[in-house]
Amino acid sequence: MLSENTPLRFLLGYLLFGMCFVSGASAQSVSLSVVNNSLCFVSDIDNDQSTPVPYSLANAACVEPGSVNDLNAFRVTSTTSGNGTSAAVFDINAGVAVDANSFSSEYQAGRIAYAYTVSITGTGGASWELTVNQQMQGLLATDNDGTGSANASSSGVGAVLNLDSLSFGALTARSSSSFGSTPFSASRTGDLIQGVGDTVLSGSVEITLDAFSEWGGLFGSAQDGAVLFGINDVSQSIFVSIDEYATWARAVGPDGYQASFSLALTGSFCGDATTDPGEECDDGGTVSGDGCSSNCLIEFCGDGITQTGLGEQCDDGGNVDGDGCSATCTFEGVGVPALSSTGLAILILSLLGLALFATLVPRRIPALSVSREGFRRKR
Numbered sequence: 001m002l003s004e005n006t007p008l009r010f011l012l013g014y015l016l017f018g019m020c021f022v023s024g025a026s027a028q029s030v031s032l033s034v035v036n037n038s039l040c041f042v043s044d045i046d047n048d049q050s051t052p053v054p055y056s057l058a059n060a061a062c063v064e065p066g067s068v069n070d071l072n073a074f075r076v077t078s079t080t081s082g083n084g085t086s087a088a089v090f091d092i093n094a095g096v097a098v099d100a101n102s103f104s105s106e107y108q109a110g111r112i113a114y115a116y117t118v119s120i121t122g123t124g125g126a127s128w129e130l131t132v133n134q135q136m137q138g139l140l141a142t143d144n145d146g147t148g149s150a151n152a153s154s155s156g157v158g159a160v161l162n163l164d165s166l167s168f169g170a171l172t173a174r175s176s177s178s179f180g181s182t183p184f185s186a187s188r189t190g191d192l193i194q195g196v197g198d199t200v201l202s203g204s205v206e207i208t209l210d211a212f213s214e215w216g217g218l219f220g221s222a223q224d225g226a227v228l229f230g231i232n233d234v235s236q237s238i239f240v241s242i243d244e245y246a247t248w249a250r251a252v253g254p255d256g257y258q259a260s261f262s263l264a265l266t267g268s269f270c271g272d273a274t275t276d277p278g279e280e281c282d283d284g285g286t287v288s289g290d291g292c293s294s295n296c297l298i299e300f301c302g303d304g305i306t307q308t309g310l311g312e313q314c315d316d317g318g319n320v321d322g323d324g325c326s327a328t329c330t331f332e333g334v335g336v337p338a339l340s341s342t343g344l345a346i347l348i349l350s351l352l353g354l355a356l357f358a359t360l361v362p363r364r365i366p367a368l369s370v371s372r373e374g375f376r377r378k379r
Contacts, residue, residue, distance in 0.1 A: 027122045027271050027286055030130070030263040031083040032090055034116040040074045040096075041109040046151070046212040049109055062108065073097045074110035074209075086264070090116065092207070092257040093230035100148075100213040100222040109210035110227075118161070118201040118261055124286075126269035127196045132166060134159060135187040136207070136229075136257040140174035142181075143224035148216030150223030151175035154184055154209055157257065161203035166191050177223060196267070207257060230256020270296040301329040 038055035040062030041048070053062045055076065062074050076094035098108035120128065140152040153173030159166040166188060174182040193201070211225035268276040273284030281292035288294045289309035299307050304317035306329070314325035326332045 027124065028086060028120070028126075028128070028263055028265055029084050029122050030086065030088045030261050031119045031121070032080040032088045032116055032261070033119070034078055034080060034090065034114050036076070036078065037113040037115055038076050039111045039113065041107070041111070041210075042072065043107045044105050046105075046107050047210070048107055049111075052111075055110070062110075072099075072106065072108040074108065076110065076112050078114065087260060087262040088118070089261075090114075090205075090259045091230075092205070094207070094209060094256070095226065095228050095230075096209045096211050097224065097226035098150075098211040098213045099224045100215050103215050105212070105214040106222075107210070107212045108225075109208060112207040112209070112257075113204065115202070115204045118203065120195070120199045120201070120263060123196075123198050123265060124269035124271060125197045126265045127194070127267035128263055128265050130193040130195070130201075131260075131262045131264070132161060132191040132193065133187075133189040133260045133262075134166060134168070134191075134258070135185075135189075136168070137185040137255050138183070138209075138227060138229035139255075140172065140182045140184060141224075141226045141228060142174065142176040142179065143226070144177075144179040147177075148222040149175075149177045149214045150212060150225035152211045152225040152227050154207070154227055154229070157186070157205070157207040159203065159205040159259065161193065161201060194266075205257070205259070228255070270294070301327075 036055070039052040040055050041050075041052055042062050043049075043051060055062065055074065062072055074094075074096045076092065078090070078092045080088065080090055082088040092112060092114070094110060094112050096108055096110040098106050100106040118130070120130065136157055138154060140154065142150045142152060151174060153175075154171045155173075156170045157168045168186045168188060171186060172182065172184040174180075207229070209227035209229055211227055213222045213225050215222045265272070268274065270279060270282060271284060271286040273282055275282045275296070279296035280298045282296050283290065283292040285292075286294045288299065288305075289307050291299050291307075291310060293299050299305065299310065301307075301310075301312060301315060302317060302319045304315055306312050306315045312329040313331050315329050316323065316325040318325075319327045321327050321332065324332060
């Protein structure tokens with residue numbers, strides 16, 4: 001026969017089972033945090049990176065100090081995903097474009113620079129491997145709006161993670177005085193970083209995109225140069241609008257830079273469903289209250305911890321009845337302590353004394369007293 005608490009107990013047991021399953025499946029995790037330290041460079045000379053300007057959304061034009069506002073643009077954004085799981089991803093999208101004003105030349109470079117940390121947690125002290133995969137893809141473009149010359153290039157990308165160099169090296173460049181584009185791409189996969197226990201790694205990534213535009217003469221105009229790197233439209237005005245998807249029918253993805261960090265435990269640990277040396281049990285989970293604790297120790301009645309998942313109502317650390325918590329860890333009523341022989345003798349003598357006192361002491365009966373008073377009045 002089911003008791004009134006049966007549905008509640010069933011629900012608690014179901015939730016406990018679900019917690020064990022989730023915890024065992026996603027104990028170890030990796031998380032990313034990033035800081036944007038990007039710079040832009042402006043000059044009237046091609047490849048001149050002597051005047052850096054800190055990048056910010058408010059300063060996306062990266063205007064050369066003391067000069068007219070040449071039509072430049074540099075944009076960079078980033079996202080992280082998968083934090084708190086066994087695989088986290090870092091994405092960067094950026095673009096740079098330039099168009100010189102009348103009778104001038106203009107150089108624009110955007111140096112994408114990020115510092116980031118990789119936090120590895122939930123390892124239980126076990127050894128692990130972190131697999132790092134990197135890829136990037138973009139487009140170099142020159143747009144003809146009259147005579148002149150332009151070039152666009154991507155000088156390369158390098159990443160440093162925990163003193164292990166993960167560098168692509170040099171990439172590609174395009175120089176042209178007419179409308180056209182040159183795609184570029186690079187990838188590096190399978191780099192392994194190994195360690196033991198919860199760890200925080202530090203790293204950085206740098207990518208340089210640059211473009212140059214030069215005025216074409218008295219009656220001419222300048223070519224637009226641009227590097228598109230996962231961004232759809234880099235534009236500072238109607239004169240500089242380099243749209244790689246609309247203009248060159250380019251596929252939307254996977255442009256830009258992406259680094260993925262996949263974590264796998266390689267050594268024994270509590271929660272791997274194998275009882276290893278130093279463990280008393282291992283049920284594949286890291287939740288207490290199911291017979292095997294979160295530290296892989298056997299849970300039992302008498303261990304001083306009330307395990308409701310095992311049906312315990314109490315646990316006083318012992319296995320003796322008669323103290324309020326039974327030998328099977330259920331509540332019990334507290335019995336009356338037994339009397340010793342001396343105590344029993346004292347109790348009997350006390351009861352006999354009370355009985356004798358009640359017998360010897362005279363008592364007045366109210367009814368008899370009334371009857372005597374009535375008798376006197378009659379006489």
